[in-house]
Amino acid sequence: MTAPMIDVARAALERFHDVQADDDGSLTFAHGGVLCVVQGTELEEGLPVLNLTCVVAWDLPVDEDPAKDVPTRVALGVGEGLFGTPRVVRGEAGWDVTLRYAFPAAGLTEGPMGTLLMLVVSSASSMRAELMAEQA
Template identity: 60%
Template sequence: MSAESGSATAQLLDVAKEALERFHEVRVDDDGALSFRHGEVPCALQGVELSEGLEVLSLTCVVAWDLPADSDIPLRLAERAGQGLFGTLGAIRTDRGWDVTLRYVFPAAGLGVEAMGTLLMLVVSNASTLRTELLG
């Protein structure tokens, strides 16, 4: 990664931080990633250069964890994904049950604070809604 692309990724994270701070308390981690909570959903936002000139932001929300292993979580997630949402749902079965994540990766160059905030809030709002559905 060139210094120029690192700078571009840092600038995207700066815009994202400003956008998120309108809604949440945001922490900048040691690696430059942003972390915050949307309600009960912890989220992390990282900047990545996929190829020269293509910087993207990657948002990961931990929707729920330790859901009952004998539940129909994968089927429920597949049905929910078919309804169209911003992001990709993931389910990982652990010794303690199912952990569910929502990831959204997008090219963010050119997005201003308002547009970035709108986009990020669409994703994290979906994550919170899904959490309520899964725990309800």
């Protein structure tokens, strides 16, 4: 059952952010311009997992210069963090960047859950800051 993990995640995140609990059980919040959602799922009986997805940036310009090319910069470690997998997708108006981290969270209390979630969110914010600095 993922509901207890979502409850712990919500309590942990509310120490730092305004959190919206959605009808589907997911949690949404923003950190430093990064939009985030936490969802719970049970991969199989006894293996509940939380998934944190951060929308780092969207509609970033396409640039042929490798020093400014978004996929290249992300691949080379822009906003490098220890937690999360970045993804770059070409949208209609440019590059969209997300950071995703999934982990088994059963048994985590509010303190450790908050630390883990904030490590991922901080990585996403660092990535956004570096990508957006180029746009300024």
